[in-house]
Amino acid sequence: MTDRTASETLPVGGSGTVSTAWWGMACLIATEAILFVYLIFSYVYLGSQQTGPWPPSGPPSLKLVIPNTVILVASSFVVAWGQSQFRQTGNSLRFALALAGTIILGSAFIIIQAFEWAGKGIVLSTSAYSSAFFILTGVHMAHVAVGLLILTMLLVWTLMGRFRGVHHEHIALGALYWHFVDVVWIVVFITAYVVPQFS
Amino acid sequence: MTTVQPNMEVTSTRQKLLDIWETAPGLYGWLATVDHKTIGIRYLCTAFFFLVIGGIEALAMRVQLAQPDLKILSPDAYNQLFSMHGTTMMFLYALPMLSGFSNYLWPLMLGSRDMAFPRLNALSYWVFLFAGIFLYISFPLGQAPNGGWFAYVPNTSLEYDPGINMDVFALGLVFLGISTVVGSANFIVTLLRCRAPGMSVNRLPILVWGTLTASAANLLAVPAVSLACAMLWLDRRYGTHFFDVKGGGQPLLWQHLFWIFGHPWVYALVLPAMGIVSDALPVFCRRPLVGYTLVAISTVATMILGFGVWVHHMFATGLPVMSLSFFSAASFIIAIPSAIAVFAWIATIWTGKLQFTTPFLFFTGFIMLFVIGGVSGFMTASVALDWQLTDTYFIVAHLHYVLLGINVFPVVGGLHFWFPKMSGRMMDERLGKWTFWTMFIGFNAAFFPMHVTGLMGMPRRIYTYPADMGVGWLNMLSTLGAFVFAVGVFLFLINVAKSLKSGAPAGDNPWDAPTLEWATTSPPPVYNFATIPQVASRYPLWEDRLKETEERSIIGDAVRDGMVLDKGKETIGVTPLDAEPNVVLKMPGDSILPFLLSVGMTGLFFGLLAQVIWLVALGAVCEFGVLALWLTPEPHAALEEVEIHD
Numbered sequence: 001m002t003d004r005t006a007s008e009t010l011p012v013g014g015s016g017t018v019s020t021a022w023w024g025m026a027c028l029i030a031t032e033a034i035l036f037v038y039l040i041f042s043y044v045y046l047g048s049q050q051t052g053p054w055p056p057s058g059p060p061s062l063k064l065v066i067p068n069t070v071i072l073v074a075s076s077f078v079v080a081w082g083q084s085q086f087r088q089t090g091n092s093l094r095f096a097l098a099l100a101g102t103i104i105l106g107s108a109f110i111i112i113q114a115f116e117w118a119g120k121g122i123v124l125s126t127s128a129y130s131s132a133f134f135i136l137t138g139v140h141m142a143h144v145a146v147g148l149l150i151l152t153m154l155l156v157w158t159l160m161g162r163f164r165g166v167h168h169e170h171i172a173l174g175a176l177y178w179h180f181v182d183v184v185w186i187v188v189f190i191t192a193y194v195v196p197q198f199s
Numbered sequence: 200m201t202t203v204q205p206n207m208e209v210t211s212t213r214q215k216l217l218d219i220w221e222t223a224p225g226l227y228g229w230l231a232t233v234d235h236k237t238i239g240i241r242y243l244c245t246a247f248f249f250l251v252i253g254g255i256e257a258l259a260m261r262v263q264l265a266q267p268d269l270k271i272l273s274p275d276a277y278n279q280l281f282s283m284h285g286t287t288m289m290f291l292y293a294l295p296m297l298s299g300f301s302n303y304l305w306p307l308m309l310g311s312r313d314m315a316f317p318r319l320n321a322l323s324y325w326v327f328l329f330a331g332i333f334l335y336i337s338f339p340l341g342q343a344p345n346g347g348w349f350a351y352v353p354n355t356s357l358e359y360d361p362g363i364n365m366d367v368f369a370l371g372l373v374f375l376g377i378s379t380v381v382g383s384a385n386f387i388v389t390l391l392r393c394r395a396p397g398m399s400v401n402r403l404p405i406l407v408w409g410t411l412t413a414s415a416a417n418l419l420a421v422p423a424v425s426l427a428c429a430m431l432w433l434d435r436r437y438g439t440h441f442f443d444v445k446g447g448g449q450p451l452l453w454q455h456l457f458w459i460f461g462h463p464w465v466y467a468l469v470l471p472a473m474g475i476v477s478d479a480l481p482v483f484c485r486r487p488l489v490g491y492t493l494v495a496i497s498t499v500a501t502m503i504l505g506f507g508v509w510v511h512h513m514f515a516t517g518l519p520v521m522s523l524s525f526f527s528a529a530s531f532i533i534a535i536p537s538a539i540a541v542f543a544w545i546a547t548i549w550t551g552k553l554q555f556t557t558p559f560l561f562f563t564g565f566i567m568l569f570v571i572g573g574v575s576g577f578m579t580a581s582v583a584l585d586w587q588l589t590d591t592y593f594i595v596a597h598l599h600y601v602l603l604g605i606n607v608f609p610v611v612g613g614l615h616f617w618f619p620k621m622s623g624r625m626m627d628e629r630l631g632k633w634t635f636w637t638m639f640i641g642f643n644a645a646f647f648p649m650h651v652t653g654l655m656g657m658p659r660r661i662y663t664y665p666a667d668m669g670v671g672w673l674n675m676l677s678t679l680g681a682f683v684f685a686v687g688v689f690l691f692l693i694n695v696a697k698s699l700k701s702g703a704p705a706g707d708n709p710w711d712a713p714t715l716e717w718a719t720t721s722p723p724p725v726y727n728f729a730t731i732p733q734v735a736s737r738y739p740l741w742e743d744r745l746k747e748t749e750e751r752s753i754i755g756d757a758v759r760d761g762m763v764l765d766k767g768k769e770t771i772g773v774t775p776l777d778a779e780p781n782v783v784l785k786m787p788g789d790s791i792l793p794f795l796l797s798v799g800m801t802g803l804f805f806g807l808l809a810q811v812i813w814l815v816a817l818g819a820v821c822e823f824g825v826l827a828l829w830l831t832p833e834p835h836a837a838l839e840e841v842e843i844h845d
Contacts, residue, residue, distance in 0.1 A: 032422075162832045
């Protein structure tokens with residue numbers, strides 16, 4: 001038909017803020033972030049209402065948790081490096097290596113944190129402090145675990161060659177989620193480990 | 200030639216779009232559909248079903264309360280009934296009902312072909328349905344949640360409330376919260392990205408403003424109650440001490456978390472309903488809404504203030520006076536944006552040419568009930584008065600004026616209003632007016648006396664009362680009113696059944712309304728619009744009458760103007776503020792994954808409830824597998840040429 005006169009070329013799906021998936025991830029991060037606000041609120045509220053010291057057994061040890069924080073923050077840089085390599089040079093092998101490295105660092109974080117928990121001498125049901133501490137760090141740990149599953153799927157899809165062409169938004173959003181988990185850790189770390197050192 | 204050829208192309212384009220968009224037939228299609236209109240109607244029907252269930256529970260309580268010292272219900276049964284009544288109405292009726300409207304109407308009003316994430320839309324429905332069933336699962340065992348919809352500790356701790364009652368409540372709300380958050384995210388992204396070109400933010404229908412505001416609030420508020428419920432469950436089953444004083448916990452932490460969620464939530468239950476009125480009432484006044492911008496701003500302002508008033512539910516808990524003063528002031532201030540909306544409606548009616556249809560009656564009735572509920576709310580914002588009135592029937596009267604007045608009346612009015620669009624048939628006007636007057640008189644007879652009952656000192660949540668309180672006749676009046684109201688709801692259902700079968704054909708735009716959903720057929724085709732409309736004003740179908748601008752919206756059928764997008768299941772994505780098209784969005788086809796994901800989730804929550812570890816693990820593995828399939832990247836082209844018919 002000759003009626004079709006005009007046309008416009010638009011991206012399909014789009015990337016970054018042009019894609020709807022980016023906005024979906026932004027909503028997910030918003031709701032997860034506010035969950036941590038409520039967790040920290042609960043922790044601080046319970047602490048503020050105590051008559052005795054908070055934490056009851058003195059400030060938590062930093063021996064394991066400082067190196068562990070370094071590990072988790074480093075993992076964010078590793079995945080960001082792999083991502084930029086993939087974007088700039090299309091090198092999916094380097095990206096796969098970076099993902100594998102991030103997964104190893106993330107797993108190391110979980111294992112070290114498990115040791116840290118085990119060495120504390122308190123369990124979930126010991127006191128209001130232990131309940132608040134373990135739910136705060138535990139919910140974060142669950143987010144690390146979900147992040148690891150996401151990274152694993154990205155690794156599988158990379159090795160399957162699913163990302164040839166235009167599918168960078170999966171990678172970008174997976175990495176964004178991982179960065180979010182790391183940033184939350186820094187806040188959790190300051191709340192549950194650093195602040196008690198000064199109280 | 201020029202007339203024949205386009206028609207042929209119209210038909211072939213429509214057929215092509217139908218082939219692309221149509222849901223598969225049979226059971227698979229029923230479980231796998233992602234069409235927002237189907238999902239919207241499912242939401243409406245399911246929520247209405249829960250309204251009826253919650254209503255029957257209320258009637259049972261009203262029978263028990265009809266006279267002093269009756270023993271029809273045991274105290275325990277009464278506890279379960281008022282808890283399930285509140286939980287059902289707040290969580291399973293009020294918000295899902297509004298989600299149903301928005302699901303059905305948004306893409307039509309915004310000139311899009313579907314929501315931003317159609318599969319998430321299906322997921323949020325299935326999770327809502329299964330969480331609703333989950334919350335009722337222990338009802339037949341006489342073990343239903345029995346601590347009120349607010350579930351205050353320590354009353355709901357294991358020590359005072361053994362049995363699975365409150366575990367069902369706690370896990371059920373976490374479960375349902377997933378549906379709410381997923382749905383809210385979908386609304387937000389749909390609004391930002393899936394509009395017709397030209398549908399800029401100052402042209403959005405107020406319903407869209409209402410649901411957007413409610414969704415943003417839900418996204419930020421629901422995690423508070425999910426966390427509180429998780430803590431309650433851990434306290435009960437794993438010996439934590441969040442709310443347990445003996446272990447250093449704080450019962451008030453529950454109230455803070457619950458009401459940080461709860462107060463924004465009650466606004467989420469009313470703002471979209473107020474939006475229904477703001478959009479539909481002007482149609483029967485034959486003029487645009489007075490003060491569109493002010494109403495839109497006050498919608499958002501109400502919600503922002505709504506996050507700062509939660510402590511007014513806790514005036515009687517012994518908090519410091521300083522804090523009470525702050526929250527009391529905030530609660531007074533929130534009357535301002537509500538009053539702006541009320542005056543806008545009154546001005547619209549005042550200056551309009553009125554048509555006394557059934558929806559019009561419901562909307563004006565709503566305004567009256569809103570004012571009464573608003574005034575009693577304003578009264579209880581005062582700390583001194585609240586101390587006298589809290590936990591009495593005055594509060595019951597207030598909250599029912601607010602929730603039935605601002606939710607149920609607009610909803611039933613809205614159902615009358617959009618029924619023709621959904622079904623292609625008109626509802627019976629005569630029966631509709633009978634419905635309104637029965638509901639309106641029944642409602643006021645039931646709830647207005649409760650103000651007095653409360654002032655006379657009758658406490659809430661108590662299964663009976665002694666004769667010498669002198670409130671027997673008032674309670675009898677409330678009970679009679681409740682039954683009259685129920686008759687009204689029944690009349691509505693009869694009208695729906697009758698009109699579905701033999702209502703007069705509606706045509707595209709039976710009310711001569713101005714917004715986009717009335718530009719397509721009734722019921723709309725599965726792809727909504729054969730070409731994506733181009734919007735030039737707030738009231739696209741009234742432009743020739745209003746003559747506000749030179750420009751005209753282009754809402755043509757296939758071939759005439761606008762983008763076709765028939766190279767697959769596609770719609771257009773736009774920039775968030777100005778609605779300039781900037782991307783072609785590939786939409787998913789039928790998918791069983793949302794259903795499977797919610798089945799896995801159901802298994803997981805039943806596993807948690809029964810503390811069966813393998814069921815939890817099975818559910819989690821199922822979730823992971825389904826999500827991996829769901830998110831698998833699919834190959835597609837990087838760019839597409841979009842044809843615009845001239």
